[in-house]
Amino acid sequence: MRSELLDEAVTVRAEFQGGVVTPVAFRRRGHEHRVTRVNARWIDRVPRHPHFYFSVTDESGGVYQLQLQSGDLLWWLDAVMVED
């Protein structure tokens, strides 16, 4: 198991509710990945504007790491976890 860096800007559909943001789906290479589970979420508060991170599982079982940069509200697909 290892994480493979992607570092791609992606379009994400997300819910902002009760002060909490939750990614629902993201689009990569023309294909929409529906998020079936948010495995973990964490916040990096070192940058001036916090970065919100999510480990998510999509409907095909793939595990991805998404990032929302709160400064410019850009979403990034940071990495995909791949099995060796």
Next chain:
Amino acid sequence: MRSFPAAAPNEAHDATRSSRADSKAPASVATGAAVGNEAKREEPSGGASAGAGTAGMPNASGLARPGERFAGPVASVAPAAPAKSATSAAVSSRAPAAERVILHVDIDAFFAAIEQRLDPRLAGKPVIVGAGVIASCSYEARRFGLRAGMALSEAKRRCPAAVILEGHAQIYRCFAEEIFGRCRAFSPAIETYLDEAYCDLSGTTRLHGDPVDQAARLKREILEATGLTVTCGLGPNRMLSKLAGKTVKPNGLARVFAAEAEEFLTSRPIEQLAGVGHAHAKTLRSMNLRTIGELRALSAEALEALFGAPGRLLHGRCRGHDTAPVHEREVPVSISRETSFHRDTADRLEIEGMLEYLASRACRAARELELTARTVSVRLGYSDGQGAERARTLSAASDVDPAVIEAARGLLAALFTRRVALHRVGLTLSNFHAAGAAQGLLFEEREAGRRNALYRTFDRVRGAYGHGVLVSGQALHLRGRLEEDRHGFRLRTPSLTK
């Protein structure tokens, strides 16, 4: 000593009954209770449910017998409103009003637990985080005898099925900050380390409630926020709180009172006493002193003769005395950045590039804390296992890259003398002063000000776009050799601020 697996309101009453009955039992007796939803299915006897695990199964009265493991691992802590349980009242009545209360919070299998959270496919599997040696391993891996510090080659031999990961230091830091932030809500003074914290709860009862309830609440909040479990130990001092937690790992909660300290410590192995490392333990074992209780046979003078000034501390500690305060270390002792190379190397460009990169990371961390360092040290680890380290004191404390890099290069030149490839390199800044506290140079003040402003601008750019967006000097040689993300180069074994 008492163990209190974080109690939901329903179970608190059962735990109370146990605790009351327990008050007549020997001091080392602990209560067993269920956790979370398990509480609703708890046996009327108030005994442990399946959630407490068979290892901590109490006897018919719901009490663990002396010598039994106090509490078994519990699977989860269900969210529940804090209750003013009678357990707390019973516990509080035993504690003198002015007794110090220190809470030790230890994150269970920290790095490995996060990796299992990040990728659910790792849940239930033996997971190792580390490069060269184990930095952290899951409890599934520990069943094979694996532990932190063990060589990976040995770990693979013992557990071929283990999943080995190099880790994500940036992510671990975020989780640790989240957990320690929650600890701060309960305690006015906390002292944090990489995966553990001491919180001084003395005098907080009127504000936050009983310490046991506070700890249970903290455990629940941490679990809800991060999905991670922590083990909490409560005691009248740091040493006892940590040891109390050690008896109920993972995901446990235990308390030791000052009056129980001596008995609690008596049969524990000598190595568990704070201040007794490998060397001291070897000396003491050679004298046939194997338990903390047996150490009490030695006078303070004898211990001082054996171990110097720290010997006197051991004399008090083996009796449960520890006066070390819990203090917020706003100023770290040191800021270290260290890494192993992906492949052992003797390439000077690569080594100098890595050292320069590590120096820039350490300087940035110092600037964020508004500190300037007076001492720079460089550590080398050769591929044959030998190491070398040397420090240099700067003429003036600094937080800007060129001053530190120049010192680091000089140290590297003096240290890297063997014709052996390097396995790792590290740099440490220490001897800190508050930035701006030093006397400025009369004729160079303008230049120094411009340089400081430049590096603070770099920091802002890196804060917005990632550290890797600006790479300077020799560190450019790492481009193409190492993977990069917005945090900068992906180091093999990064280290954190101490």
